[in-house]
Amino acid sequence: MLGTGLLVFREVLEAALIVSIVCAATRGVSGRGVWVGSGIGIGVLGAILVAAFANVIAAAVSGIGQELFNATILLAAVVMIAWHAIWMASHGRELSVQMKSVGSAVQAGSRPLSALLIVVAVAVLREGSEVVLFLYGQAASGAGPTALAGGIALGVVGGVAVGFLLYFGLLGIPLRYFFSATNWLMLLLAAGLASQAAGFLIQADVLPALGNRVWDTSALLSNASLIGKTMHTLIGYDAQPAGMQIVFYAITAVAIALGMKLWGRAPQAAPR
């Protein structure tokens, strides 16, 4: 049960961290619960589908279907975060003002919450499909239903609890800096996801590695450790990155930062 719980915890934690950042970034937006909830729901359904068709996906495109699928949904999430971050840069100030004047309820307006739904769905789908495959294997090897259910409960509760800790920690950021802080977090999250996508494309031999291991900081912080894993999810920390991963990371970060600067300084539209 503990072993099951530990694996479920690790996967749930990764998804929960991303959901927490999205929740913080959508603070005070009315109806965000429905969007985030739908994202989680679609992610869980998707996870079961992906696990069920894991053999089909794996065999697709001469055996690199799994990498292409992962890279594709990761890059889709990257573009969704970029869209949202740039939108926020141009509207964030209004939002802060509105939140101060009318309390916490702000209309979503034209805010691209559908973009964040996709980010949440992708996060849950990726980690969830591994959990489903793992649990299927456990069940097939004769693990009892009590041990399985107990493991799932432990893992989900633990992972979600850490997600809530991060969320409430982020809420402690003063309102004045809040949206620029969550926006920068989203930028780092997107850059990290892009780097992971590059990793899958290197693994599939679609892209050259440009150096397998440009540096090695695993002695300082290993990706095997819990903190290393958390930093991997949050900001794309990689102890031994390939050159192409760094290229993807840098291009994503610079592109979003540039977009935020360009549109963030544009004259504000008339208040909604």
Place this chain on the structure above:
Amino acid sequence: MRTIIICDVIKPFLIAVLGLAAATGAGRAHADDVQATLTIREHKFEPAELTVPAGVKIRLSIENRDATPEEFESHELNREKVVVGNGTITVFIGPLEAGRYPFFGDFHQETAQGVLVAK
């Protein structure tokens, strides 16, 4: 309804990535790749220590002879890939510097441990 929207959103990325794959000739075996094979049996890797040449790209096949899925993972190699029950996957690795690169099966870490030795 929402699922359809998501499919529409993700489709262009899938096409782009597939296009990239086609353009670079992914999935085709390269003449200079070295083939290596690992087998998973009863949640253990065989051989548990696999020696490969350093300095060349390696096409590592992992055959899962168990009925249950496994995930081949290595922090040192920066690789992770699911292999379904009775399935086979290919993972491209390297060129590696000489050294030891541990790997494990994420779903059965108590037993599924191994190391790739590049010489």
